[in-house]
Amino acid sequence: MQINIDSKSGFCFGVLNAISVAEKYLKKYGTLFCLGDIVHNNKEIERLRNLGLIVIDHNDLERMFNTRVLIRAHGEPPSTYETARKNKIEIVDASCPVVLKLQSRIHKSHLEMKETDGQLVIFGKEGHAEIVGLVGQTNNKAFVIGSDFKGIEKIDFKKPVTLYSQTTQDKESYRKLTNLLLSKIKTHCTTQQKDSKFKSFNTICGQVSNRGPHLTEFAKKNDIIIFVGGKKSSNGKYLFNICRQNNPSSYFISEKGDLNNDWFKNINSVGVCGATSTPMWLMEEVAKEIETLVKAKINS
Ligand code: SF4
Structure with a gap:
């Protein structure tokens, strides 16, 4: 194997x-x-x-x-x-230089929006450390909308809206939120006005979004996928879902002790992958443990 x-x-x-x-x-x-x-x-x-x-x-x-x-x-x-x-x-x-740059963009937008009585919206997870840092740039005035889009009713669509994203969010959900906000804005302005009333900046980090297409291929190429990640990792959840969508035999583990012998029956290949917060040494440790489990099974 x-x-x-x-x-x-x-x-x-x-x-x-x-x-x-x-x-x-x-x-x-x-x-x-x-x-x-x-x-x-x-x-x-x-x-x-x-x-x-x-x-x-x-x-x-x-x-x-x-x-x-x-x-x-x-x-x-x-x-x-x-x-x-x-x-x-x-x-x-x-602080990651990409996050620092986003903080400074959001701070600048916040100052500009004060003059137009606009609202700043950030697509992300309420309470996440990066979100706390980003919202802090707006004197805690920004609206945070999560992937369930709850809280959208608090936005006043008669006023201008500028949308940013937490760096580790899912591209597809960001696109859906953009379309939803745009459709609501359009009900309060003419088509000509919509560009000045709604601005959207996809600030999802390439280090996360580029991994999606790559993991799609990786998940398809292997019989089963062992995804190694921390339970609190946002991008871990996102990247694991991509694996699962492309290979239903995908399993999320946090350490080698979570491996289950039954997963390795009648298969030819195992793919071991992880989140942007998963150390390579941990994936190597997991791969070694799989090898030991499989060998023990053959010899039993
Ligand atoms: S995913 Fe990594 S590189 Fe990208 S913004 Fe976050 S910390 Fe920085």
């Missing part, structure tokens, strides 16, 4: 960068505080914890002084930088 690890799965450059910054500081100082989980993957968090990384939350930050804190790839709202400044905390900023 062939076991294929998807070479394109694994950390995106934003997460890779945050982890290498953390490792650099850990090597130098032996310990480092990180605001929130550095990556949505418990196994990688455990590895970094063993190196000295200590995860804190915003309440902890309020109570800390004269120390050093890492900001992960998701980014943070301006209030976090303000707390750090007040408490004389050195920020080690490992």
Whole structure:
């Protein structure tokens, strides 16, 4: 039986960068505080914890002084930088450059929209760390609409609307939301006015959206798919669904202990892949365990 690890799965450059910054500081100082989980993957968090990384939350930050804190790839709202400044905390900023650019675009749009009494809408998951950072750029005024499109009735369609997306969202759902908002805007303006009343910027990161077509092919090529990801990972859920749509024998696991012997009966190939927050070492560990399970079965 062939076991294929998807070479394109694994950390995106934003997460890779945050982890290498953390490792650099850990090597130098032996310990480092990180605001929130550095990556949505418990196994990688455990590895970094063993190196000295200590995860804190915003309440902890309020109570800390004269120390050093890492900001992960998701980014943070301006209030976090303000707390750090007040408490004389050195920020080690490992925010992903793509997220920082989006924060600055949203901030600029927010200032422009103030002049036209417009509304800023962000397609994303309410409460997700990246969303908190993005909404913070608008003084917490932006509307957040999730994939169930709930809350859309709060938007006043007589006023201009500008739409952005969280970087890890699904392209197809973003397209559907764009069409839905546009249809509502059109009921309150003429066709000529619609371009000035509605602007939509697909800001889904290429590191996520490019993986969809690739995983479609990967899922079709293998008899079964073992998708390795953290339960809290948004893009993990999205990418796993793509695998499942293209190969019904797709299984989501978080570590090698979740593997089930029965999945490997009468098959010729297994594809092992993962989210942008899944470390390559974990996929390799899972592949090795599959090999051991299969060998044990043959010899039994
Ligand atoms: S998915 Fe894209 S935007 Fe998000 S951390 Fe990775 S590289 Fe940055």
